[in-house]
Amino acid sequence: MLAAVEEFDRLGRDAFLKSTGFGRSRAYYLDYQGSLYDSKAIIGYAHGVSTGTAWGPANFSGGDKTVAQRLEALGFMVAFLPNPDWTxxxxxxxxxxxxxxxxxxxxxxxxxxxxxxxxxxxxxxxxxxxxxxxxxxxxxxxxxxxxxxxxxxxxxxxxxxxxxxxxxxxxxxxxxxxxxxxxxxxAEAEPVSNDPDLDEMSAREGGVTLRAHLRRERNPKLRRQKLADAKRRGVAIACEVCGFDFQRVYGDRGRDYIECHHRTPLHVSGETHTRLSDLALICSNCHRMAHRGSPWLTVEQLKALVATSSASIGTA
Incomplete structure (x- = not known):
C-alpha cells in the first residue's frame, strides 16, 4: 500500500490513474497523512507490488464501498467524500x-x-x-x-x-x-457569535447570501444598539411578530433575550447601510420561520401569517 502511495505521489494523480487504467474515485478515498488517494487504483497497484500481478478495473466486482472496507480492514483510514448537490x-x-x-x-x-x-x-x-x-x-x-x-x-x-x-x-x-x-x-468577514440552529439552516440551504444576511443580523454591536434604542423609546423587549416576551416567561434568565431581523431582506432591499429602524426584534422561532424556505418573509408578512393562523385556531 505504501509503495502505491509513493508511486501516486511521484507521478501525480492523473498520470498514476492513466498508468493503472483506473478512473477517478466517486466518493471513497484512501486518507493517508492528510492526502487523498483514489481507492481502487491504490489497491490495484498495491496488489501488483505484493503478488507481481497488478489488478485493473475488471478485477473489482464490488463497488467503492467494498474497496473502502478492505482498506479499513488493513488498518488504513478511508474518507467518504461524495460531491454535494449544487446549491x-x-x-x-x-x-x-x-x-x-x-x-x-x-x-x-x-x-x-x-x-x-x-x-x-x-x-x-x-x-x-x-x-x-x-x-x-x-x-x-x-x-x-x-x-x-x-x-x-x-x-x-x-x-x-x-x-x-x-x-x-x-x-x-x-x-x-x-x-x-x-x-x-x-474569507475576510468578521467573526460573529455562533448560533448552531441558524448555522445549520445556512449550511442546509447552501446560501452565501443567507450567511451574509445572518452575519449582519448577528452583529453584536448592532444588536446592543437596537436594544438600547428600544429601551430608550420605552418599547418592550418582546417579539414584534408574535409578542413573546422572554423575560415575562423566564424571569431574569430571559432578560434582553431577543434576536434582530431585517424588516426587508437584504436580497430585496439591496446592500445598504443598516439603520436601527431597518431592524426588528423578534423571537428565535419567528426568526427561523422568516428565513425558512424561499422567498424569505418580511416582518409584516410574518405578522399576517401568525394572525391568520391564530384566528383559524381560535375558530376551530
Whole structure:
C-alpha cells in the first residue's frame, strides 16, 4: 500500500490513474497523512507490488464501498467524500455564465469556466473537506450543459433558476454579481457569535447570501444598539411578530433575550447601510420561520401569517 502511495505521489494523480487504467474515485478515498488517494487504483497497484500481478478495473466486482472496507480492514483510514448537490447560489452563478454565453454550454477549457470553478472551490459555500474533483472545470462545464439541455428528467432546481433568469434576467444577473462579491468577501468577514440552529439552516440551504444576511443580523454591536434604542423609546423587549416576551416567561434568565431581523431582506432591499429602524426584534422561532424556505418573509408578512393562523385556531 505504501509503495502505491509513493508511486501516486511521484507521478501525480492523473498520470498514476492513466498508468493503472483506473478512473477517478466517486466518493471513497484512501486518507493517508492528510492526502487523498483514489481507492481502487491504490489497491490495484498495491496488489501488483505484493503478488507481481497488478489488478485493473475488471478485477473489482464490488463497488467503492467494498474497496473502502478492505482498506479499513488493513488498518488504513478511508474518507467518504461524495460531491454535494449544487446549491441555488452555485446554480445561479452557472446560469449567469450560460446567459452571458448566449444560452450555450461552455467547454471545460473555457477560461470563464475555470474562473467559476476556482470561485466555487473556495470554502464559502461548502465548508469542510471536499474530494479532489469538487467543482472542477469538467463539473462546471457539465452543469452548463445540463442548464442548456433543460431535459424533462433534469434537476428541478436547475429548471427553476433557469426560468427565473428568463423571467427576470436583470435582477438575476444582479443577484449573481452580489453572490460573487460575497464569496470573495467571505474569507475576510468578521467573526460573529455562533448560533448552531441558524448555522445549520445556512449550511442546509447552501446560501452565501443567507450567511451574509445572518452575519449582519448577528452583529453584536448592532444588536446592543437596537436594544438600547428600544429601551430608550420605552418599547418592550418582546417579539414584534408574535409578542413573546422572554423575560415575562423566564424571569431574569430571559432578560434582553431577543434576536434582530431585517424588516426587508437584504436580497430585496439591496446592500445598504443598516439603520436601527431597518431592524426588528423578534423571537428565535419567528426568526427561523422568516428565513425558512424561499422567498424569505418580511416582518409584516410574518405578522399576517401568525394572525391568520391564530384566528383559524381560535375558530376551530
Amino acid at each position: 441555488r447560489d452555485e446554480i445561479i452563478l452557472a446560469c449567469d455564465l450560460v446567459l452571458t454565453n448566449g444560452w450555450r454550454q461552455l467547454d471545460a477549457n473555457d477560461e470563464r469556466v475555470r474562473a467559476l470553478s476556482e470561485l466555487l472551490q473556495s470554502p464559502a459555500i461548502h465548508r469542510g473537506r471536499r474530494n479532489p474533483d469538487f467543482r472542477n472545470p469538467a463539473g462546471v462545464a457539465l452543469k452548463t450543459y445540463n442548464i442548456v439541455a433543460d431535459s424533462s428528467n433534469g434537476n428541478q432546481l436547475d429548471k427553476l433558476v433557469r426560468q427565473e433568469f428568463q423571467d427576470q434576467p436583470t435582477e438575476m444577473q444582479a443577484l449573481a454579481a452580489r453572490i460573487r462579491e460575497l464569496l470573495r468577501e467571505e
